[in-house]
Amino acid sequence: MDATANEARQRHPLEGATALTWRDGLWIGQTNKDYWAFVGQYGGATAAVLLRAALDHPDRIGDPLALTVNYCAPIAEGEFKISARPARTNRSTQHWIIELFQTEGDILATATAVFARRRPGFTHAVMSMPKAPPAAQIKTVALPGPSWLEQYEMRFVAGQPAFGRVPHAVPQPSDTMLWMRDAAPRPLDSLSLVAMSDAFVGRIFQVLGVLLPFGTVSLTTYFHTAAAEMTTDDGWILGHADAAIFRDGFADQTARLWSPDGRLLVSSVQTTYFRDPVPEGK
Amino acid sequence: MDATANEARQRHPLEGATALTWRDGLWIGQTNKDYWAFVGQYGGATAAVLLRAALDHPDRIGDPLALTVNYCAPIAEGEFKISARPARTNRSTQHWIIELFQTEGDILATATAVFARRRPGFTHAVMSMPKAPPAAQIKTVALPGPSWLEQYEMRFVAGQPAFGRVPHAVPQPSDTMLWMRDAAPRPLDSLSLVAMSDAFVGRIFQVLGVLLPFGTVSLTTYFHTAAAEMTTDDGWILGHADAAIFRDGFADQTARLWSPDGRLLVSSVQTTYFRDPVPEGK
Numbered sequence: 305m306d307a308t309a310n311e312a313r314q315r316h317p318l319e320g321a322t323a324l325t326w327r328d329g330l331w332i333g334q335t336n337k338d339y340w341a342f343v344g345q346y347g348g349a350t351a352a353v354l355l356r357a358a359l360d361h362p363d364r365i366g367d368p369l370a371l372t373v374n375y376c377a378p379i380a381e382g383e384f385k386i387s388a389r390p391a392r393t394n395r396s397t398q399h400w401i402i403e404l405f406q407t408e409g410d411i412l413a414t415a416t417a418v419f420a421r422r423r424p425g426f427t428h429a430v431m432s433m434p435k436a437p438p439a440a441q442i443k444t445v446a447l448p449g450p451s452w453l454e455q456y457e458m459r460f461v462a463g464q465p466a467f468g469r470v471p472h473a474v475p476q477p478s479d480t481m482l483w484m485r486d487a488a489p490r491p492l493d494s495l496s497l498v499a500m501s502d503a504f505v506g507r508i509f510q511v512l513g514v515l516l517p518f519g520t521v522s523l524t525t526y527f528h529t530a531a532a533e534m535t536t537d538d539g540w541i542l543g544h545a546d547a548a549i550f551r552d553g554f555a556d557q558t559a560r561l562w563s564p565d566g567r568l569l570v571s572s573v574q575t576t577y578f579r580d581p582v583p584e585g586k
Numbered sequence: 587m588d589a590t591a592n593e594a595r596q597r598h599p600l601e602g603a604t605a606l607t608w609r610d611g612l613w614i615g616q617t618n619k620d621y622w623a624f625v626g627q628y629g630g631a632t633a634a635v636l637l638r639a640a641l642d643h644p645d646r647i648g649d650p651l652a653l654t655v656n657y658c659a660p661i662a663e664g665e666f667k668i669s670a671r672p673a674r675t676n677r678s679t680q681h682w683i684i685e686l687f688q689t690e691g692d693i694l695a696t697a698t699a700v701f702a703r704r705r706p707g708f709t710h711a712v713m714s715m716p717k718a719p720p721a722a723q724i725k726t727v728a729l730p731g732p733s734w735l736e737q738y739e740m741r742f743v744a745g746q747p748a749f750g751r752v753p754h755a756v757p758q759p760s761d762t763m764l765w766m767r768d769a770a771p772r773p774l775d776s777l778s779l780v781a782m783s784d785a786f787v788g789r790i791f792q793v794l795g796v797l798l799p800f801g802t803v804s805l806t807t808y809f810h811t812a813a814a815e816m817t818t819d820d821g822w823i824l825g826h827a828d829a830a831i832f833r834d835g836f837a838d839q840t841a842r843l844w845s846p847d848g849r850l851l852v853s854s855v856q857t858t859y860f861r862d863p864v865p866e867g868k
Contacts, residue, residue: 369803369804369836369857370803370857372654372698372804372806374673374681374698374700376673376676376681377674377676391656391658391693391696392658392693392694394658394659397658399656399658399693401683401685401696403683411673411674412674414673414674414681414683414698415698416654416656416698416804418656418803418804418857420803420836420859422833422834422835422836423834423835424834425834425835425862426790426794426834426835426860427832427833427834428832428833429830429831430760430793430829430830430831430832431830431831478712508708511710511712512708521679521700522651522652522654522698522700522806524804524806524855526838526855526857528830528831528833528836528838529833529834530834546712547712548711548713548810548850548853549710549711549712549713549810549850550708550709550710550711550712551704551710551810551811552704552705552706552708552709552811552812553704553705553707554651554702554810556808556810560830568830568831571830571855573808573853573855575652575700575808577679578708580708
């Protein structure tokens, strides 16, 4: 990374949200108001700082391959601590167990991470990037809502969120496709990609057209390329999110992040909870 | 469950593979030759016993919602120990951290599990079961290979595995669709479903048409229905597996398990490693 890129990172809100200091065998971090959600910190920022706890650990080998984050309870504004330990180090893979808390014994998030050394070899893309007009041809939309939304420039290809007061009688399409990038420029890396893998509003909002109590319960993100190849020329990512099933308070959500030149950089799945809409007049 | 169902479970190989005894704060289990893979125990059986370590724990609340298993190293034949602790218990969700080892300090698998109490409410299936002729119209195929394959009755709709000595010059389709059920009848539950969510041979084998050194690195399985509704009349499940990307030694894999009446019971993703084929004559 050149000096300019490094400077850009230093200034960036994501650096604030993922800055960690090592003290007595634990990482110490601080929540960042730039990444606030309806309740507590934006899950994508939490995922990024949990990944960073392993990524910046002196014992880490290889590049991020998989990260699973379990959101146990909201993280309140202020300091938090992260314990990160390599459960196993093999020749080319390493497995981590990570836990975040603010008060001793009161776990707010758990994670497992896998790192791997890739060897150049057989490469074959089964899935192609979905067709979309280039980002330059679409207008940026500023979604109203909590502060994390301001951290991304969003240009919608399909499924732009639009919320009313009354739920749709007939469920609407659940998918969203958009170009997005960091609002404040920053070279893409595994930290920004994992944050972006959560940067889709709840699919239940799309389907019912209303905001409801909602949260990610567990998020799994896979990185499909070596760290050195996680860049795109202008920072744009084509994101495509969808869901398969909403049932009895829980739903899944899938997301894929593509580089403009058609490489699948990241895919993620999450399981989410939601509360049913309250019928009118209640 | 009625007495007959309970008896069937007692006799079933999956009971052997997932039987656990509590001793000094740890679960003690035993590998089962019925679920053997090319190297070590079949990953689906390992996932099932890790889930069971939380499921059968006296502190557990709710039904399985999400399970992530990280395969750190092969499990050798014999006894293993599992530590399972609830990292957090909320009113309606519970988060677990689970570790498996055979020798103290030598972790072979890690897992996180989420359990949840579902409340009947808004239900909407976005994705429909893929079209397939009924299981009764398709012949059972016994795939040659390690013992775990014998535990499932498999009837292929598409993508039946067929392996040669020389890799295809042009990559072949990566997906497989099949009806499957436990070869020895057993009522479906979260344990058998998680085992089945891994019961697809590596997608790299389909694409290249050869067997290669291959393994699951991390497997995430979501349960989309309450435990009481994880049954199907005759035990059949329509499974559909695919991959999006093979790149530099690693690939993803997705799988969905449907009940014959069209309910999505389980979806899973995994990240896998593979070795490139050795060119002929080397």
